[in-house]
Amino acid sequence: MSAATPAAVARRTRPFALIVAAASLPMFMATLDNLVMTNALPVLHSEMGASVEELQWFVNAYTLAFAGSILIASALGDRFGRRTVFAIGIAVFGAGSILAALSTDPGQLIAARAVQGVGGAGVMPLSLALLSGAVPKERRPLAIGIWGGVSGLGVAVGPLVGGAIMEGWNWQAIFWINVPVALFAIPLALVVLNNDFGARSRIDVPGAVLAAAGVLALVHAIVRGNDDGWDSLGVIAEIALGAVLVAGFLLWQLRAKAPLVPLRLFRDRSFSITNIVGFAFSFGTFGAVFILIQYLQVVQGSSPLEAAVQTTPWTLAPMFIAPIAGILAPRVGTRILLVLGLALQGAALTWIAAVMSTDLDYPTLIAPFVMAGVGMALVFAPSATALLATLGLIDHAKASGVNSTVRELGVALGTAVMTAIFVGAGGELLPDMYVDAARPAVFTGAAVLFAATVVALWLPSGKATPVDAATPKTAAADAGAAAGSEPAAEPALAPTA
Numbered sequence: 001m002s003a004a005t006p007a008a009v010a011r012r013t014r015p016f017a018l019i020v021a022a023a024s025l026p027m028f029m030a031t032l033d034n035l036v037m038t039n040a041l042p043v044l045h046s047e048m049g050a051s052v053e054e055l056q057w058f059v060n061a062y063t064l065a066f067a068g069s070i071l072i073a074s075a076l077g078d079r080f081g082r083r084t085v086f087a088i089g090i091a092v093f094g095a096g097s098i099l100a101a102l103s104t105d106p107g108q109l110i111a112a113r114a115v116q117g118v119g120g121a122g123v124m125p126l127s128l129a130l131l132s133g134a135v136p137k138e139r140r141p142l143a144i145g146i147w148g149g150v151s152g153l154g155v156a157v158g159p160l161v162g163g164a165i166m167e168g169w170n171w172q173a174i175f176w177i178n179v180p181v182a183l184f185a186i187p188l189a190l191v192v193l194n195n196d197f198g199a200r201s202r203i204d205v206p207g208a209v210l211a212a213a214g215v216l217a218l219v220h221a222i223v224r225g226n227d228d229g230w231d232s233l234g235v236i237a238e239i240a241l242g243a244v245l246v247a248g249f250l251l252w253q254l255r256a257k258a259p260l261v262p263l264r265l266f267r268d269r270s271f272s273i274t275n276i277v278g279f280a281f282s283f284g285t286f287g288a289v290f291i292l293i294q295y296l297q298v299v300q301g302s303s304p305l306e307a308a309v310q311t312t313p314w315t316l317a318p319m320f321i322a323p324i325a326g327i328l329a330p331r332v333g334t335r336i337l338l339v340l341g342l343a344l345q346g347a348a349l350t351w352i353a354a355v356m357s358t359d360l361d362y363p364t365l366i367a368p369f370v371m372a373g374v375g376m377a378l379v380f381a382p383s384a385t386a387l388l389a390t391l392g393l394i395d396h397a398k399a400s401g402v403n404s405t406v407r408e409l410g411v412a413l414g415t416a417v418m419t420a421i422f423v424g425a426g427g428e429l430l431p432d433m434y435v436d437a438a439r440p441a442v443f444t445g446a447a448v449l450f451a452a453t454v455v456a457l458w459l460p461s462g463k464a465t466p467v468d469a470a471t472p473k474t475a476a477a478d479a480g481a482a483a484g485s486e487p488a489a490e491p492a493l494a495p496t497a
Contacts, residue, residue, distance in 0.1 A: 014192045016135060020143055022192040023131035024150040026090045026185045029178055030120045031151050033097070036161055036174045037062070037113075038290060042297040043171050043304060044109075045429060052429065053223060054106045056419045059290065061110045063412040064219060065117025066124075067405045068212030071260040073122040074129075074401030075203050081195040082126045082133075087186050089122020094182030101175035112175075125400035128384060130189075132396050133196045141330050144384050145323040151380055160308045160315075207252050207260040214245030215409060222416040261402055265391070271399060273459050274387045277338060278403055279410040280452035281345070281379055285372075287414025288349050288445035291422060291438050299358055299431045313366050317373025322380045334386040334462030339453055341378025346449030348372035353442035358435055386462055418444060 014022075041055045050058070077085040096115030103109035128147065135143045165173045221238035228235050253259040266272045296307040325337055351368040387403050388396055418441040427437025 014134070016139060016143070018188075018192045019131065019134045020146050020150075022185075022188045023127045023134070024147050025181065025188065026086070026093075026123045027127040027147070028150050029090075029181045029185065030093060030123050032161065033062075033116065033174075033178060036165075038293050040171050040174060040304065041290075042294055042429070044106075047171065048106055048109070050106045052419065052423060052427075053227070054110070056223065056290070056415050057110050058106075058113055059415050060219060060223070060412045061113040062117040062120070063408045063415075064212075064216055065114040066120045067117075067215060067408040067412065068208070069118045069121035070125055070401050070405045070408070071211065071398075072203065072205075072208045074125050074398050075258075075260060077122075077126050077129070078197060078398070079203065081197055082130050083189060083193045083195040085122050086126040086130060086193070087189050089119050089126070090182050090186050090189070091119070092116075093119030093123060094179055095119070097175040097178035097182070101172040121404075125404040128400045129396045130193050130196065132388060134194055141385060142327060145325065145327050145329075147384070151318070151322070160305075160312065164305055164308070202258045204252075204256050204258055204260040207249060207256055210245050210249035210252060211260070214242045214249055215412075217242030217245060219412050219416050222413065222420055225420055260398075262395070262398060265395065265399060265402065268390055269458070270386050270389050270460050270462070271391065273455060274383055275403055275406045277342065277379075277452050277456050277459075278383055278387075278407045280448050280455070281342065281383075282407040282410030283414035283417070284349065284445035284448035284452070285345060285376065285414075286411045287418035288352075288442045290415045291418055291441050292352065294429065295356065295434060295438055298429050299434050300360070300362065301431075310362055310365070311369065314369035314373040314376075317370065318377040318380055321374055321377030325378050325380070325382055329382045329385045329462060331463070334382040334389070335456065335459040336461075337378045337382040338386065338456045338459065341375045341382070342449050342453040342456055344371050344375030344378065346375075346446045346453060348375060349442055349446035349449065353439050353446065356435055356439055356442070358431060382462070386459060389460070389462060414445065414448075418442075 037058060041058065044050050044058065045052075045055060073085055073089060093116055096112050096117075096119055099112035099115055100109055103112055128144070131143055131147055132140060161174070161177070165171075165177070217238050221235050221242060224238075225235050250263075253261050253263050266275075293307060293311070296302045296310055297304065300307075300310075302310060325341075329337060348368040348371040351371070352365065355364050355368075383403075387399060391399050421441040421444055422437045425437035425440055427434060427441075
């Protein structure tokens with residue numbers, strides 16, 4: 001394929017606002033659906049008769065299907081066009097939403113959530129790669145900041161939308177709302193976004209199978225650990241099998257000609273540490289959210305809409321703070337923002353766990369909720385910037401895919417581990433049997449976030465330097481990426497050590 005000329009690239013350029021909208025709207029849909037689902041869990045428990053284990057599979061079926069498919073989706077995007085796979089992902093997500101809305105028992109809903117996860121795998125990482133490749137380098141931090149803000153908006157309005165819909169209609173409507181969004185987002189993406197290509201290599205199917213099977217075995221073992229016993233032969237064997245499969249995946253990536261996860265990326269300190277931080281952040285934060293959103297309804301007696309309104313001090317902050325953090329990241333550095341955000345999030349969860357009780361007055365939670373929201377916002381956009389900081393444009397799709405996989409694994413494992421702690425401590429979805437079991441689970445999430453804070457100190461500062469000005473070499477690299485050739489890695493934001 002011949003290299004794209006600057007004039008050809010210019011002809012494909014669209015207005016900045018349309019590019020951001022086309023890349024961010026489907027990502028907003030997928031983000032919205034995660035917390036809409038979390039807020040619906042107590043209702044599904046009563047209306048479907050779902051057990052605590054089935055409730056977490058409503059979340060984990062999505063995250064595991066997402067994590068198991070995302071690297072394949074990134075590779076397919078490189079080979080067949082990122083916009084093409086992005087649009088297919090939106091369509092599959094919409095189809096999964098229809099199946100979820102039509103579900104009549106927990107098994108059907110779990111399967112439909114898995115279909116949504118496969119669709120989400122084609123949306124989340126490619127949205128960032130398409131956005132990063134479609135805007136000028138000098139406007140990339142602003143675009144990523146807005147992208148993070150839109151993600152924060154999904155976090156913010158997800159519980160509100162879910163609560164309002166379930167109070168006004170029924171739980172099925174939380175899935176039906178995705179259908180018109182998908183129908184609008186597909187043509188918008190096809191018209192506005194460039195169909196960028198990466199390295200057109202063979203798809204690593206054995207690697208995908210090893211990774212998906214290994215992660216599924218580990219999570220399934222954690223979920224069944226309390227019921228079957230952690231010392232039971234079945235649980236131990238499943239954990240060992242998962243570990244062997246994950247190790248086999250890593251060994252396969254070393255010898256595969258076209259690996260799903262190019263392990264050379266982990267030589268980059270910023271990329272490696274950002275992935276560790278992303279895993280820990282998702283593990284600690286969203287595992288705790290799974291416990292806390294049910295605390296407000298089960299113990300505090302709030303309706304889904306009331307619980308959503310009560311969490312707005314937490315969930316609204318990313319919508320306002322994340323875009324500002326994205327703009328500030330090149331000036332103050334991504335490291336200081338990430339460290340501060342992780343520390344605030346860990347402190348907030350510690351505070352919440354310490355004051356949690358059966359007769360707690362809601363105003364006591366407002367301050368830690370605000371602290372948690374600011375901490376979350378300070379992690380969203382700077383982590384995306386740090387992830388791509390020293391990688392060439394050709395690696396953006398796979399890098400985003402790896403990071404999204406790692407974060408979704410954090411969600412799945414965090415939910416499984418904290419539910420296991422909750423159930424192991426005698427927790428039940430009853431007011432008098434919830435708090436004492438929930439408290440150690442939330443403290444665990446806080447401890448993981450504090451550990452991530454220490455790890456984040458090893459990040460490069462992430463401050464933009466004059467070297468980052470577009471040079472002929474950088475321009476050539478970007479043109480090569482647009483053409484699908486393999487340029488040398490060039491920094492998107494050159495960090496200082």
